[in-house]
Amino acid sequence: MKYHLARGEEQLGIFNDLDVSAGLREGRFRPTDLCWAEGMPGWLPLGAHLQELNMDTAAAPVSEVPGLAALRAEVRQDQTLRLQPASRGQRLAAHLIDLVMMVVPFMVYYMIVFDQALQEEVQALQKDPAAMAAAIQRRIDVVQASGNPVPSIMSLIMNLLMLANVILLTVRGQTLGKMCLGIQVVRFPGGERAGFVKAVLLRNVLFGILVFGSLIFYGLAGMALPVANVLLIFRQDRRCLHDLVADTLVTRRKP
Structure with a gap:
């Protein structure tokens, strides 16, 4: 499957399943990036869509992935915002x-x-x-x-x-x-x-x-x-x- 990826208003390109999975492990793509593929009703956050498909997006060891700590912090922040903290x-x-x-x-x-x-x-x-x-x-x-x-x-x-x-x-x-x-x-x-x-x-x-x-x-x-x-x-x-x-x-x- 070919995915169209975007970050805000920036178009990242078109990538297949393996490229997307590898890009997440290496930090080139973020779970908050938007994705769309043929058959999808609209643009969705990449992390949410891949989770639905049960794709393996496990992170590589820390020593192999530059900026992994920052990526994890961003994912944790995104999850917190989705949880809607009580006022x-x-x-x-x-x-x-x-x-x-x-x-x-x-x-x-x-x-x-x-x-x-x-x-x-x-x-x-x-x-x-x-x-x-x-x-x-x-x-x-x-x-x-x-x-x-x-x-x-x-x-x-x-x-x-x-x-x-x-x-x-x-x-x-x-x-x-x-x-x-x-x-x-x-x-x-x-x-x-x-x-x-x-x-x-x-x-x-x-x-x-x-x-x-x-x-x-x-x-x-x-x-x-x-x-x-x-x-x-x-x-x-x-x-x-x-x-x-x-x-x-x-x-x-x-x-």
Whole structure:
């Protein structure tokens, strides 16, 4: 089959299948170059068309292909653009929804259990963590013995929300907030399902431990880590620090 290739408005020429495959391996052609052949409905990106045909476009070893790193970087960028990264507003709104869902039941629980008397007792026992924990447990026992079901209900709601988000992140790459906004966490750059390890363990648990550790060991200086995480949303691909740790990307979910 003869392919007509073009790069922007520049005509590259007419090439057969073997020439196109070799040109991709050697870096002379790019996956973003446009191609057309007889029988095709119109011009298509070369990489997308060859992928449909299951043609072998595997790259040659690094030592044999000049500029291979630049070619791979360009392909990764093209894939990222096709994935349509979620907007900053969508990510912020989804995070706020998840936060509110957890904060509301927690505040109800806190207001019932941590009354004024317990707060004063805890304040007095700050230098004795064991006694502080015992005082809190005694208060919880008193509330439970009173027959008030609200603290137990709030605790159940928080546990169910956490479980639901873990399952949704594993299966769909979404929390409840991300579902509301139509966005999801995927692997970078291919867009495959992130799964439990990347979406939950690396992106949330591991990064949460890193932030907690930085605050414990470095105090106010440790705030640099969460602040840097937020500021990286202004990258072109909008990948925050926890996305870089987990090698993930937040995208608009395909219908």
